[in-house]
Amino acid sequence: MKFRLQTQFAITIIAIILFLVLLLAGLLQIDFVQTIKESRELGSKLTRDALFDQTRKKGLSLAGLLSGSLVNALYFDNQDLINELARSTQGQPGVAYVFIYDRTNRVIQDGTVTIEKFGTLLNDKHLQESVKKRQPVSWTTDKVLHVTTPVLAGSRVLGGVRIGLKLDEIKIDQKNLQDVLARIANDHDTRFAIFTGVSALILIILGIIFAVIAAKRFTRPVNALMDLTDQYSKGNYDADISLNRTDEIGDLAIALKNMATARKLADAESRQHQEQLAHVSRVATMGEMATGIAHELNQPLAAIAAYIDGSLRRLSTENQTPKPIIEALEKASDQAIRAGDVIHRLRDFVRREDHKSEKVEISDTINTAMQLLKADFDLNKVDLSLDLARPSPVVIGDSVLIQQVIFNLVRNSVDAMSSMDSGSGKLIIKTSTDTDSILIKILDNGPGVEPELQKQLFEPYISTKKSGLGLGLPICRSIINELNGQIWYEPPPSQGAAFYIRLPLFSGESAV
Amino acid sequence: MKYPALGLIFFLTATFHFVVSVQAQNLPPSERSKTLVIGKISDDPKKHHPVLERMGSYLAQNLSSTGIVKSDVLIAKDLEQMIDYLANGKVDLLSETAFSGLRLKMRAGAEIILHEWKKGVPFYRTIFFSAKDSGINALSDLKGKKIAFEDSGSTSGFLIPIAMLTRGGFKVEHLRSPRNEPKRDSIGFTFSRGELNMVTWVARGLVSAGAFSSTDWKEVVRTPDRLKKSLKIIATSKPIVRSLVLVRKNMSSNLKSSLRSVMKNMSNQESGRKMLSDYYKVSKYTDIGSEASKSLAEVKSLMQYLPKSSNK
Missing domain, CATH: 3.40.190.10 (Periplasmic binding protein-like II)
Structure with missing residues (x-):
């Protein structure tokens, strides 16, 4: 599966966010469960401590209250009051036992009717400590919290109180509380799971939105760079984008622009070289055509000489009539013009100018080229047949360069046919158009191109001529390519060779 | 006895504590x-x-x-x-x-x-007071009426006023409750167990008069101004140390x-x-x-008129 960069980027970010969110949610859940567990344990401990502390306070409070109430009763040995206080304390919930002892630390009341512990000596370390500190002292045994406190009248110890509180009730309370804590913890667990899930979902949605925005933001300049490179690939090296970035993408844009500038300069240089090469090629061609050109010029010059000679002879006779002389001189003048045209065409053909981009009428251009080659046709007895579309199709380009292409192809045909029997060579040049292009077909009945050479025809330095450099056809191809056209070779069904050129027609909107 | 053991325990307890108590009070001569x-x-x-x-x-x-x-x-x-x-x-x-x-x-x-x-x-007086609208203006108006004293141990709030009444020739009668009524020819007395109680009883008409120390009369916490406004002094004692x-x-x-x-x-x-x-x-x-000697002489005089139960 192939994804665009933006999609890949978005998927990557979403995957990272998804992973992080799920990881975070998982860690939170684990931490929460652990926290709840610890909280329960801590709560249980705190509760146990709190209940114990509460029981201890209750014991201290009861002992303090009882000892305070006992001061006067012990001072005056009011046994009824002492007994009443002991029994009422014994009746309090959670009280395991009550001992009231005198200043000799012997039990005098224990809250029972029969005073079962009467006379029991309580002279233990807890009692001694409480007397020494003049404060209540508490301690625990297996199931009972004990509190002992002296009964004081001022600083005088009158006796004391010892109370035992049942710790079983703490355990029962603790169990109930643990059940409540467990219920609360379960409720919290469920709520937290829902909260975590919803939060994760929201984070994922936000993450996707963020990823898409980030991907777009990241890939927008990349897309702009892609558009720029696309423009460059089409040869539009003047294309530009404004990114205003200082990061790597900004550097890449600058690098691309530099590359385009370099390519533009290289192209210009290449074009210049190409122009030079084309010019050299045309000049060389003219050298090769010197005989034909001489023949072409010789005819009008000979005619001019003949007309002038005839005119002189007539002027030297007595019977002078001006009309024939005028006619001869007019003909001489025409021939001079004809020779001038030849020279003019030659000069145009070999002139060295910058390439133009102008409207070129293909039919006229072909005709002009054929006139330059007329002497070659005559010398080689080649029969030229033109089938040119009318009105002349128009393309955008340089007429001289197009002429050079036609010229080269035709001369190659004439050269190929020069070895044939005199008068048997035939050359056909035909143009046809479709909706947006013109097709030029140059067909001869010469020996054709060897099959092994056909694929290399347009490669440089490939030539069948002994004196050829093998640059003619490559130059033709580069010229046609420059005009966004195509040139190719196709062997005709019968004998001979056929070259095709397709050029885009001027549509009225093309740059001139 | 139905529970001889219980009786024995109580006896032992009482004896034990009596001994302990006496021991505490009888310090050795060298210590004493x-x-x-x-x-x-x-x-x-x-x-x-x-x-x-x-x-x-x-x-x-x-x-x-x-x-x-x-x-x-x-x-x-x-x-x-x-x-x-x-x-x-x-x-x-x-x-x-x-x-x-x-x-x-x-x-x-x-x-x-x-x-x-x-x-x-240094000295105080016992004051007798009644409600302003009670119509009682002298001790003699208290016949057949009730007076509140503080408690049986209070000098200014019981001993002096009751001695003054008996020395004045009034018959006094102890009432268990302020709601009980005395005989017509005697002044009924009851104990309020507190100064504020006494003032409130008199102001509300529960009793016709009250008697306590002049220092109590001056203390706002014992005789609030709001109540004092409705009261009047009907008799006072001589200065008492x-x-x-x-x-x-x-x-x-x-x-x-x-x-x-x-x-x-x-x-x-x-x-x-x-x-x-x-x-x-x-x-x-x-x-x-x-002055103190005179006061003590007055008190000694009054002591003769105390009820027998109080004059021990």
């Missing part, structure tokens, strides 16, 4: 001569013991020249017990009101050595003299003043002057 025992008549040792301890300790520290090195406290639950303690030399020193002081002097041989001022007041300092009989003259000197000097020292304030808000101690 070095110990200043300060006493008080009260049924609330819890409240008074710490106060007495502090005062005893202060005095003992200032009586070192007499051989006193420490102090102790002995609280008697009633006058009879205190008489016993004084007569047997178990208590050296105590503060008491005029009536109780004279009784202890007469019955236990105690000696009055100083006049005790409380809250800056606020309080007295007594020592046991046979106390050495040296110790007695030193005690008198130390206690009189207390109001001249910062530490002494603080101690006096802590000790029932006493202002100072002075010798028994002529």
Whole structure:
């Protein structure tokens, strides 16, 4: 599966966010469960401590209250009051036992009717400590919290109180509380799971939105760079984008622009070289055509000489009539013009100018080229047949360069046919158009191109001529390519060779 | 007896504690001569013991020249017990009101050595008051009516007013409740157990009159202004000494003299003043002057008219 960069980027970010969110949610859940567990344990401990502390306070409070109430009763040995206080304390919930002892630390009341512990000596370390500190002292045994406190009248110890509180009730309370804590913890667990899930979902949605925005933001300049490179690939090296970035993408844009500038300069240089090469090629061609050109010029010059000679002879006779002389001189003048045209065409053909981009009428251009080659046709007895579309199709380009292409192809045909029997060579040049292009077909009945050479025809330095450099056809191809056209070779069904050129027609909107 | 064992236990308990108690009160002679025992008549040792301890300790520290090195406290639950303690030399020193002081002097041989001022007041009077709209303007108007006294041990709130009534020729009748009615020819009395109670009863018409100390009449917390506005004074006693300092009989003259000197000097020292304030808000101690002597003579006179149950 192939994804665009933006999609890949978005998927990557979403995957990272998804992973992080799920990881975070998982860690939170684990931490929460652990926290709840610890909280329960801590709560249980705190509760146990709190209940114990509460029981201890209750014991201290009861002992303090009882000892305070006992001061006067012990001072005056009011046994009824002492007994009443002991029994009422014994009746309090959670009280395991009550001992009231005198200043000799012997039990005098224990809250029972029969005073079962009467006379029991309580002279233990807890009692001694409480007397020494003049404060209540508490301690625990297996199931009972004990509190002992002296009964004081001022600083005088009158006796004391010892109370035992049942710790079983703490355990029962603790169990109930643990059940409540467990219920609360379960409720919290469920709520937290829902909260975590919803939060994760929201984070994922936000993450996707963020990823898409980030991907777009990241890939927008990349897309702009892609558009720029696309423009460059089409040869539009003047294309530009404004990114205003200082990061790597900004550097890449600058690098691309530099590359385009370099390519533009290289192209210009290449074009210049190409122009030079084309010019050299045309000049060389003219050298090769010197005989034909001489023949072409010789005819009008000979005619001019003949007309002038005839005119002189007539002027030297007595019977002078001006009309024939005028006619001869007019003909001489025409021939001079004809020779001038030849020279003019030659000069145009070999002139060295910058390439133009102008409207070129293909039919006229072909005709002009054929006139330059007329002497070659005559010398080689080649029969030229033109089938040119009318009105002349128009393309955008340089007429001289197009002429050079036609010229080269035709001369190659004439050269190929020069070895044939005199008068048997035939050359056909035909143009046809479709909706947006013109097709030029140059067909001869010469020996054709060897099959092994056909694929290399347009490669440089490939030539069948002994004196050829093998640059003619490559130059033709580069010229046609420059005009966004195509040139190719196709062997005709019968004998001979056929070259095709397709050029885009001027549509009225093309740059001139 | 249905439960002989239980009876035996109670007997043993009582015996045991009697022994313990006597042992505590009977210090060895060598210790006793070095110990200043300060006493008080009260049924609330819890409240008074710490106060007495502090005062005893202060005095003992200032009586070192007499051989006193420490102090102790002995609280008697009633006058009879205190008489016993004084007569047997178990208590050296105590503060008491005029009536109780004279009784202890007469019955236990105690000696009055100083006049005790409380809250800056050396004397007070008992005042009789009634509601302004009650129509009662004199003690004679109380015949067939009810009067509230404080409690049976209160000098200004019972002993003096009841003695004044009997000395005035009025028949008095003890009523268990303020809702009971006296005979027509007698004045019914009942105990309010508190000054504010008494004032409220009179103001609400529950009783026709009340009697307590003039110092109580002046204290807002005991006689709120809102209630006082509806009350009027219908009779007052002669000045009565606020309080007295007594020592046991046979106390050495040296110790007695030193005690008198130390206690009189207390109001001249910062530490002494603080101690006096802590000790029932006493202002100072002075010798028994002529005015105090007259007051004591008046009290002694009134004592003859006390009901038999009160005149022990």
